[in-house]
Amino acid sequence: MTDAAGVEARTPPSMSNQYDAIVIGAGLGGLTAAATLAKAGCRTLLIERNYGVGGAASTYKAGDVTIEASLHETTDPHSPTDPKHAALAALDVTDKVQWIAAGSIYDVRGGPIGPSFVLPTGISAARDALVDRFPSLRVGINDLLGDMERITTSIGTLSQHQGALSDPLLTIDALKDLGPAVTGWRRSLSQQLQRTLGDNEAAKCAIAANMLFWHDDPDGLWWILFALAQGGNIASGIRFVHGGSQRLSNALAKSMRGAGGQLLLRRTVTQILFDDSGAPVGVVHEGKQGGDPVEVRAPIVVSGVAPSIMASMLPAGTRERFMAPYASSPLSISLFTATFGMAQPPAHFGLGSYTTMLLPEWMRSLADYRRSADLLAAMPGEAMPPLAIANYSAIDSGLGGPPYTLSVIGVDRMANWHGLDAESYEAKRAAWKQAIIQSIDRTYPGFASAVETSVFNTAASINSYLGAPQGAVYGFAPLPPSTPIWHGPARTPRTAIDRLFLSSAYGGYGGYSGSIWSGATAARQALAALSVSKK
Incomplete structure (x- = not known):
């Protein structure tokens, strides 16, 4: 049995029992960490419980439809200030896949916006479009986009230098252009939009309609994170990996193997082993269905799984110390994704943009986003949640067609599906899938009759599938920090346990860029710890 990258899913006879580093989980963060460690000369073992690499960054087939599991958009890794830039360049992965430009950021309509508004790529173009739609807010729009541009450039530059916030010389140099980030370090998105756009909810939705790609509440979304993410989208444009995110995952796996790293599939880590001093010395892994325990040794353990799951692998005495920093950290939102195979390109029904945001008529403010997940607690009624539509046929996505792939994304919670038996779960899922189809058809007539295949994931x-507690897709919620800027971001791959690191969204701030950055940073921190341990 092999995965999509041609990796043999068994333990090679030559596999050693002793490594420099063991990485748990082959999502983007784990793949990045393992490849970075292997490229640095470490004997590295990557252990994955599933049949292939990628985790959320994967594609699969449902009938004739190619389904992108999660990647709908990301920023351009060719930009030197992109958080993924240094990590992928160092692994020689950037140009191993094609990054397809997706055009405008989105076409948003409905809710406070009303008629369609297109947010274009490029800071100047975005400024012109926003000022043209909201001329009375010219000053506030200029201030908002100016701050976003400076934050994107400055923090993007900082992200390329791991020691920037601990090295005074690097910090002073990097903070010269970081005035807006310093003054707004603890602000929420709501606070920043109120300062610049006042009570104009249409303008707020125009600049933040795609908020569900990070959070569902502008009061709880860190302004700096939004500025970095949306600023990166606008400045360099959004990208999609040609053929789907599986190709990026495969490229990272190939980079790791090319550097001598080893990959073990269909094995689940059940224990992290420690010596008498409390330092990790290896792991125990078992078959996917349990049994056949195997012990492998390494002084460094890097984990791509959620901290709460990772805690179950730790000895009781270590568990509390490990979990203490995360005790007050709420989890991120979850999402539902309805993927449709269309008989005709969606452009035939007016869906010409790659990303379209449909805001329901009941929305009167950006803050109403926080109500969207609650709607899925019941069977569908007249009120629909805000929807993000990814139309892969609008670009050279490489996903093929016909049937043409289109995904609809919205905010969800595990609680919406809790306590249902299999029959009730399927009935509710089918009802919501049909309600989404009919909702889109009302705006784009003919859509419903063109749906040939559909898959609804909650x-x-x-x-x-991912082992994500409560279905959290972005790790911890991206709340504003409670500490000053010189303390640095609250999230770090470093844990309370020496030589134990996180290589996932939980060690950063979610999304593809955050996971890759976290994996690369975890590897750098692990290499430093390994160097110290060998002295």
């Missing part, structure tokens, strides 16, 4: 699906 927060419960994410929890089951």
